[in-house]
Amino acid sequence: MNRRLSALDNITLISNSDAHSPSKLGREANIFDTEVSYMSMTGALKTGKGFSGTIEFFPEEGKYHYDGHRACDVCFSPEETIRYNYLCPVCGRKLTVGVMHRVQKLADREEDFRQEAPLDYYSIIPLDEIISETIGVGPKSKAVGKIHSGLLDDLGNEFKILLDTPVADIERAGSHRLAEAVSMVRDHKVHIAPGYDGEYGKIRIFGKIARKTIKGQERLF
Numbered sequence: 770m771n772r773r774l775s776a777l778d779n780i781t782l783i784s785n786s787d788a789h790s791p792s793k794l795g796r797e798a799n800i801f802d803t804e805v806s807y808m809s810m811t812g813a814l815k816t817g818k819g820f821s822g823t824i825e826f827f828p829e830e831g832k833y834h835y836d837g838h839r840a841c842d843v844c845f846s847p848e849e850t851i852r853y854n855y856l857c858p859v860c861g862r863k864l865t866v867g868v869m870h871r872v873q874k875l876a877d878r879e880e881d882f883r884q885e886a887p888l889d890y891y892s893i894i895p896l897d898e899i900i901s902e903t904i905g906v907g908p909k910s911k912a913v914g915k916i917h918s919g920l921l922d923d924l925g926n927e928f929k930i931l932l933d934t935p936v937a938d939i940e941r942a943g944s945h946r947l948a949e950a951v952s953m954v955r956d957h958k959v960h961i962a963p964g965y966d967g968e969y970g971k972i973r974i975f976g977k978i979a980r981k982t983i984k985g986q987e988r989l990f
């Protein structure tokens with residue numbers, strides 16, 4: 770999203786977690802290929818040399834990614850909002866405009882713009898949420914917790930499992946479905962209903978989800 774604005778080309782973008790709870794520490798991260806020292810790390814941030822990018826959530830999960838009205842079940846892309854003249858088709862009041870809309874306004878590059886440089890961000894879904902989808906129970910359940918800690922024991926830390934571990938090893942330590950799910954997340958082959966007007970976005974690996982547009986009418990996204 771940031772790279773669509775060419776004025777930011779010389780800026781090193783970093784990504785940091787909130788610190789709400791221990792299990793969520795480090796869910797977003799910066800990747801340094803330097804010594805772990807103040808001088809080396811600030812040097813990498815200033816020059817980009819030794820800074821390999823960021824690990825992040827899918828931005829669509831944010832509560833204000835798209836535009837809309839939560840109470841009216843209206844979720845619009847920036848283009849749809851403009852077509853409706855910034856007014857909610859249900860209640861007639863002004864729509865809450867989200868982050869993507871601002872990006873669209875500022876951008877001097879097309880949506881499908883890709884950097885020539887190698888990818889400098891990695892989008893992830895937390896491992897407990899991925900496991901949860903493969904076995905069909907909640908991410909905070911005991912069953913998910915057991916598989917999660919087993920995988921950490923067998924394969925190492927969560928970032929490694931999500932980004933680097935060979936799929937065959939994940940299949941061996943977990944299941945075929947889990948290996949399939951991790952590789953789909955790596956390829957960004959996930960279904961996303963963007964967040965809007967304070968409503969979190971929803972991400973599913975298997976199966977489609979509906980994005981609400983107008984009350985009573987849902988369309989597959």
Ligand SMILES: [Zn+2]
Pocket residue numbers: 838840841843857858859860861862
């Ligand atoms: Zn409304």
